[in-house]
Amino acid sequence: MKRVAIFSVVFAVGVALVSSASADIYGDCEDALTRGDDAAVQEMASEMRTFSHVPMRSRTAANNCVSEAMGREMVFQLRLGQFITLEEYEEIRSLAAAAQAAREAEEVAAQAAREAEEVALEEIEEATAKAVNARICELQEVLDETNQTLQQAEAARQDRRVNTLAATIQECSAWFNSDPRSALTNDICNSIFVSGGLPNSEVSGPSTSEILLAELINENAIMELEVLIETGMLLETLQQRAKELGVSEDGDPYDCNA
Secondary structure (H helix, E strand, O other): OHHHHHHHHHHHHHHHHHHHHOOOHHHHHHHHHHHOOHHHHHHHHHHHOOOOOOOHHHHHHHHHHHHHHHOOOEEEEOOOOEEEEHHHHHHHHHHHHHHHHHHHHHHHHHHHHHHHHHHHHHHHHHHHHHHHHHHHHHHHHHHHHHHHHHHHHHHHHHHHHHHHHHHHHHHHHHHHHHOHHHHHHOHHHHHHHHHHOOOOOOOOOOOHHHHHHHHHHHHHHHHHHHHHHHHOOOHHHHHHHHHHOOOOOOOOOOOOOO
16 A cells, blocks of 8 residues: 555656646747747657647647657647647548438437337327227117117117006906905915905005116116215216316217217
8 A cells, every 4th residue: 555655756747847847838839930940850759749738728739849840740649649740630520420420320329219219109009099099989889789778778668667567467457356256366476466466455545566666766766876976976966077078068079970
């Protein structure tokens, strides 16, 4: 550790001595150039060519001195730490400029590729969204058609149920009038009599048809109550909120009818 410290001090002193010794060589060489003292120029230029560093403020003077001594234009190249010919200097600058241009071109190409990729992704997302919307519209159309069929089937089923029940009640009543025992002991007629009363019964109450209608109304009320409990809104309010959220009046947020 002690040797390292001593070496650092010696190196720093050496640099200081070199800087001090060469502090005036650039001005002295310019003076020699002015006087036409070629020998002095050659001697100081030879010494300068051993320098690995030339201060920026003295670089022009150093270049002029070494160029005169070498008989061609010389330039101190800081990165190389030596004097080189102007042609070599220009070549280095040209290579550096070409490398910089290549880096910039590469960055421009990379940026263009990124932008193209973003555009492609946006187009894919847009196409996917359109495809999804189109499929939703197709499914909605299928649902509309099937729902209509199912509603018609349900209405027909209810009608058949009512007609069948009415016809059964009529037959059971007629059977009861002709043979009460047989009618009462028949399972179907018995359930009808228990639910709606005997044909000659004086007990008042809703008829079987009225009971059936009440069941249908009850089902609708239960459905609306479930919606109310789930959303906290009446059906009318829920429809108004849908309009406020941008859903069309016909409930078509995907522009299926556009």
